[in-house]
Amino acid sequence: MYFITSLKEIQDLNPFVIIGCGGGGEKFSNFEGVEAVGFIDDDIEKQGQEFCNNVISRDLTEVLQKTNAKSVAIMLPIGAEGTALKYAVEAIDNGKNVVTSFRSLPISQNESIIKFADAKGVILKEISPRLDVIRKIFGTAPPMCTEILPKLDYKPKTPIVFVGGTSQECGKRTTTRLLGKAALERGLNAVVISTDEMGFEQPVDMNFRAGSLSVMDVASAVIGSIKYMEEQKNPDIIFIEGQSSLTERGNPHPRGLSASILIGATPNATIVCHRPNHPYREPRGIEFEVKAIEALEPTKVVGLSLNLRNVSDKNELNNYESKYGLPAVDVKNGGASRLLDVIIDYIGDL
Incomplete structure (x- = not known):
């Protein structure tokens, strides 16, 4: 009324x-x-x-x-x-x-x-x-508007690394965690922020399900998390796990979520994960994802993390590195340390 x-x-x-x-x-x-x-x-x-x-x-x-x-x-x-x-x-x-x-x-x-x-x-x-x-x-709808978080305008003091990917289930959570672990082993005060309710594996400093929020609130949630962790831990570097993909075919619904996390992260550097021969997702591919990420945010994709679960030829890393001109690693087999070197070199250049 x-x-x-x-x-x-x-x-x-x-x-x-x-x-x-x-x-x-x-x-x-x-x-x-x-x-x-x-x-x-x-x-x-x-x-x-x-x-x-x-x-x-x-x-x-x-x-x-x-x-x-x-x-x-x-x-x-x-x-x-x-x-x-x-x-x-x-x-x-x-x-x-x-x-x-x-x-x-x-x-x-x-x-x-x-x-x-x-x-x-x-x-x-x-x-x-x-x-x-x-x-x-x-036939259904929320009882009221689900957008509730205040809009934040905050510039992080810490270098931020965003871990995106070409699809769901391509290795973003694992890559984010192992990058954090590699940084801690180097003596860096690293923070890992997971945007998935399944982000329990250590190291992780904060995890929440970004998909539970209104897309209009996700960027604020990520920005707020960065600000909170800076105040709590004064970190040297922050790694933020992305969700889904900006370009994946077949399941367009989470793409807005992926964009919102990326926007909230305002990353200095980005890693793109990819799973070749994905059995139940339809990635459009690395080239599309890199272009989409760099068009959406003023960040630079500096490396690739390949999930080789569905690959028999382990030389695939060299093939991807040659094709895309980016360091390509298997983080489950020691690649996180190399990827961290690339990130540190790039951030140092900034």
Whole structure:
């Protein structure tokens, strides 16, 4: 009953003061027929700047008193629900209607704010995440938006190595772990972050199932893990296990997950794993994966880790090294140490 179902419902609440001078605020002000008479943002650097033909202010009550606004639109990002509720209460207290986009904090779960709006005789509406559409298509859907983590903007102080691959089950977890082990044996203070709930084998400093999160939250989870481990261990190097592949055929669903982990890792160097003659996956291949990784993130693929479980000719390493111009190793047979040399040399060059 609180969902916006048409643009006319928004237009009928004109004019608006809009909270949030980012993508959400701009989108809302660009709706056809929407009249914005003021903008509010908590960011001091934005205040006083022009935004969508208005000057950004800091004091909502002051702007409401100076304008003919009938409503307040709260367009803040995930992670700012507390701030959004504060502004909603302030707007209602001033007798103004409220349109929200809380996503992970739906109005229906805020009985107190519903009662407050009813007592003040104002309209309280939210822009739906339209999970009803997904439910109509599939017969099931999450009860609410699953994106809940705040967006992080953090630049790691430690060299980061991402371990990707051409498919699922190609050796990413093993390669990440053995690189960490090789680094520890060299006396480096290494951290290994596994993004799989099966990442129990040592060495591992942290493991979580990235696939359990909304893809929109995965990058933040990885960035947050890096920041946390830097604060806890002050490492010399961090290895991050990827999931699936950016290019694998046959099973496209985890490819977004793979991209999100890579983006969150912001790696200095990357290793690509590959399993020749994979019995139940359809890798597109090393060349495709290397191009995709380096196009998505400003990183460099510096070596290959080959899973030779389905290979009888052990000279395959030389063939791959010659074909792709990259060091190719079998990490299960001493190759992790060579791969670590390549990584250290490359990071040193940076």
